[in-house]
Amino acid sequence: SQKIEQNSEALNIQEGKTATLTCNYTNYSPAYLQWYRQDPGRGPVFLLLIRENEKEKRKERLKVTFDTTLKQSLFHITASQPADSATYLCALASGSARQLTFGSGTQLTVLP
Amino acid sequence: DGGITQSPKYLFRKEGQNVTLSCEQNLNHDAMYWYRQDPGQGLRLIYYSQIVNDFQKGDIAEGYSVSREKKESFPLTVTSAQKNPTAFYLCASSSQGATDTQYFGPGTRLTVL
Numbered sequence: 657s658q659k660i661e662q663n664s665e666a667l668n669i670q671e672g673k674t675a676t677l678t679c680n681y682t683n684y685s686p687a688y689l690q691w692y693r694q695d696p697g698r699g700p701v702f703l704l705l706i707r708e709n710e711k712e713k714r715k716e717r718l719k720v721t722f723d724t725t726l727k728q729s730l731f732h733i734t735a736s737q738p739a740d741s742a743t744y745l746c747a748l749a750s751g752s753a754r755q756l757t758f759g760s761g762t763q764l765t766v767l768p
Numbered sequence: 769d770g771g772i773t774q775s776p777k778y779l780f781r782k783e784g785q786n787v788t789l790s791c792e793q794n795l796n797h798d799a800m801y802w803y804r805q806d807p808g809q810g811l812r813l814i815y816y817s818q819i820v821n822d823f824q825k826g827d828i829a830e831g832y833s834v835s836r837e838k839k840e841s842f843p844l845t846v847t848s849a850q851k852n853p854t855a856f857y858l859c860a861s862s863s864q865g866a867t868d869t870q871y872f873g874p875g876t877r878l879t880v881l
């Protein structure tokens with residue numbers, strides 16, 4: 657069955673360091689992979705989308721990589737700040753899919 | 769002020785009662801979605817609609833019903849047949865479908881007493 661796994665439920669890092677979050681998938685051939693941020697009690701907010709033919713995408717302090725051979729996406733936040741503390745969700749869709757499939761998320765805490 | 773709204777933010781219901789959650793968007797999006805989120809878990813798709821008067825079941829549709837009579841509105845009814853309805857419900861919309869960015873509402877937290 658299709659499965660999406662995000663590394664460890666919780667990740668704590670020191671302010672100023674780079675946070676790296678992992679999204680692994682099995683039995684899936686996604687054409688698109690998206691990352692969302694979710695704060696407690698609120699709806700997710702879109703951050704980045706990367707396509708299967710793109711290796712890397714950047715937006716300000718954010719970077720996403722997509723390795724279809726390893727079936728993995730890495731999400732990096734450089735120069736992390738306490739305001740980056742949130743849960744980060746990855747979501748996948750195949751080219752013909754009508755729906756996104758979400759991972760369970762990684763809760764990131766940036767310590768001052 | 770464009771966006772997607774959900775109401776109410778908190779909802780309490782007694783066991784055995786049906787309840788309807790509202791979702792409205794003014795983004796002119798064709799596709800709309802309902803997700804359920806339980807503590808520490810990701811989003812699970814309940815229903816989705818890609819066009820007015822048409823909708824499809826998601827992964828966990830049992831005990832739920834929807835309608836899509838207008839492009840802007842996609843209400844979700846949680847029926848008494850839903851065995852474990854207490855959860856955080858999120859509505860989303862996108863312009864073209866699953867591969868497009870989804871915009872989420874603020875969510876409705878439903879508690880069954």
